[in-house]
Amino acid sequence: MSKQNHERVAAVLWQDSPEPHDYPAAAAYLSLVLAEETVARVVAALERGPLTRHKAKDLLRASGLQLLGATDPHVAGDLAKVARGEKLSPVLLVRGDAAKGHPLQIADGYHRVCASYHIDGNTDIPAVLVDLP
Template identity: 60%
Template sequence: MAVKWLDAPEDHDYAAAADYLSLIGEDHAVGTTVAALRSADSTLRKAKDILRAARLDLLPATNARVKGDLSKIDSGKKLSPILLVRGDGVTGAALQIADGYHRVCASYLTDEDTDIPCRLVSWQS
C-alpha cells in the first residue's frame, strides 16, 4: 500500500519539533528554526536517505508509535509531513528529525524508497 501524506504538517508537529530541538539547541535558535520550518517549502526525500543522514536506527514494526502509523497507512489515512533540520557535512553533525521519526520508520517499513514530503531547513541563529 502506498503511503499518503497531508499537504502540510499539522500545528502540533511544530510544538513537538520545538520540544525536541530544545534538548539540543539554545532557545533563540530553536524559535527561529521552528519559524523557518513553518515557512519552508516542502521537498521530497526518501525514507532510507533520511534515516541514513540522521544516523538513526530503523525502529521495528512492533514499536507502539510505528505500529500506529503502519495502521494509518494500511487504512489509507494521510500522515503528516516530516520536519527536518539539516546536519553539517563539515562538522559531521547529523540531520535532525525534529518531528516524524516514527512516520519515517513506518514509511520505510512500507517501502524504503517512499518519497516523504518534508520541510528541511538549516539551524537558524
C-alpha cells in the first residue's frame, strides 16, 4: 500500500480488548527476555489490566525499536485491515525503566504499532500497560 493510500485512511479503528491469542503470543516473546515464573505473572497482569492510550511515535521511542517498513508482511497485513475498516487488537506492553536503561517491551503488537505509525505517528493506540512484578 502506498503512502498516498495511507493518507486516505481517516483513522485506525481498535477493538475494545485484546484478542485471546495475543496473550500466548506475548508470553512467547516475553519468555525470551524474562524468567518463566515472571512471564506467567506478567501475562496474568496483562489479562487483568485496563486499557490506556499511547501515541504510536511514543511507543516506538520508549521501546527503542525501529519502525518496520510498510512492506514488512505483517505490517502490510495490518495496513490492509485498516484500509478495509477492520479493527485492530490493542497492544500489550510491559513498562520499561529509563533509570536502569530498560526499554518498554512491546510484548504483543509491534507490527500494529508500526502500521499505525505509517498512517499517523500521532495515532492513539489502546494498550494494556503493566509493570514487572
